[in-house]
Amino acid sequence: MDIELIKTFLEVKDCRHFGKAAENLYLTQAAVSTRVRQLERYFNVTLFHRTRNNIQLTPAGEKLVPYAESLLNTLRMAKQDVTLTTEKVAHISIAGTPNTWDVYIHDAISKIYMSQPHISLVAEILSREQLTRQLLERNLDVAILFDPPKVDELKIESLHMFNLVPVTTFQNKITTPSEVQRYIMIDWGTSFIHWHAKEVSGITVPVIRTSTARIALDLMLQCGGSAYLPDMLAKPFIEQGKLFNINNLPIFERELFIAFHKENENEERIIDIKNLLRKEAPEAPAIMKPKVV
Known part of the structure; x- marks a missing residue:
């Protein structure tokens, strides 16, 4: 299936108008209509109720929306990862529990960002269980947490x-x-x-x-x-x-700990990040102004 069909379907869904969707996609209205019909033939359903100035999704169209959006997001992520590989940019994922962000990661991330320009960072907030699982599955490079798991495959060090x-x-x-x-x-x-x-x-x-x-x-x-x-x-x-x-x-x-897999392929980058975080402890956060209620 041509991914452009999915893009066109989502644009019509957002605009609720074939003409406006055509303008946004730099296509003719006829081309937009043709793409939608192709998609409808592929799924053998009607995706839109077409009435004058009132384009509405059918129940089948509503069901397709989350799958279409997920497909586009997956392709964007794949393109980003492939691009990083070809450009030889290190892709490092770092995550922590909510309160490790409040205490440490929130301010430490800026230090990594400024001092490691050749690293592409993915930063997330996860539960302790998710951190452990993703480290073991090699889906996460670095975890910062309070109560580190006692697992042989992981290296745990005191950070702060x-x-x-x-x-x-x-x-x-x-x-x-x-x-x-x-x-x-x-x-x-x-x-x-x-x-x-x-x-x-x-x-x-x-x-x-x-x-x-x-x-x-x-x-x-x-x-x-x-x-x-x-x-x-x-x-x-x-x-x-x-x-x-x-x-x-x-x-x-x-005590705050850093955890990473002993056999992580980005070990050198992780060690650099670990040393940076240990050396450059985050400063006191900027003062928050109380909200007016």
């Missing part, structure tokens, strides 16, 4: 240490965990959860749970609240008087 500090938007003095107001529970990984249950057991029932520190911070600045945040994320807001340390609650030291 930081503190999770208890902070609040309320100025009244807190002496016990039970006095914490509007607590937001952030998922900082398995070891933090176990530590939290043991060391801060008397804390109030969370008003919300989230896997993203920036969501928690945004809620705190808008509506008030308390949470364990990375020291580098909380610092500028403490200095501005928007957040306050809860001095009577313990601090948790968190």
